[in-house]
Amino acid sequence: MSSKSQTSEAQQTTSHDVIRKWAEERGGKPATVKATEEDGHAGILRIDFDPPDEGLDRISWDEFFAKFDEAGIAFLHQEETKDGKPSRFHNFVRR
Numbered sequence: 850m851s852s853k854s855q856t857s858e859a860q861q862t863t864s865h866d867v868i869r870k871w872a873e874e875r876g877g878k879p880a881t882v883k884a885t886e887e888d889g890h891a892g893i894l895r896i897d898f899d900p901p902d903e904g905l906d907r908i909s910w911d912e913f914f915a916k917f918d919e920a921g922i923a924f925l926h927q928e929e930t931k932d933g934k935p936s937r938f939h940n941f942v943r944r
Contacts, residue, residue: 860925863917875898881895
């Protein structure tokens with residue numbers, strides 16, 4: 850399998866460093882869905898890209914990863930599209 854086809858496939862991780870690096874390389878910021886926040890705690894997690902999504906609240910990486918670990922989820926992401934461009938494809942999945 851060529852390296853290009855390997856990088857166009859989704860990869861799963863729970864590494865905080867990998868997630869943060871992936872998001873920041875694409876201009877992404879940690880966020881939570883406003884409608885799911887409860888008692889000042891982060892709700893459903895998202896990565897927000899500019900322009901900011903009005904339905905999201907940006908949060909700190911510390912708050913993001915606390916919720917991430919508490920929820921027991923993993924980060925599914927794609928490094929590059931099939932044509933070699935940086936991909937923004939990502940999703941949060943149950944481990």
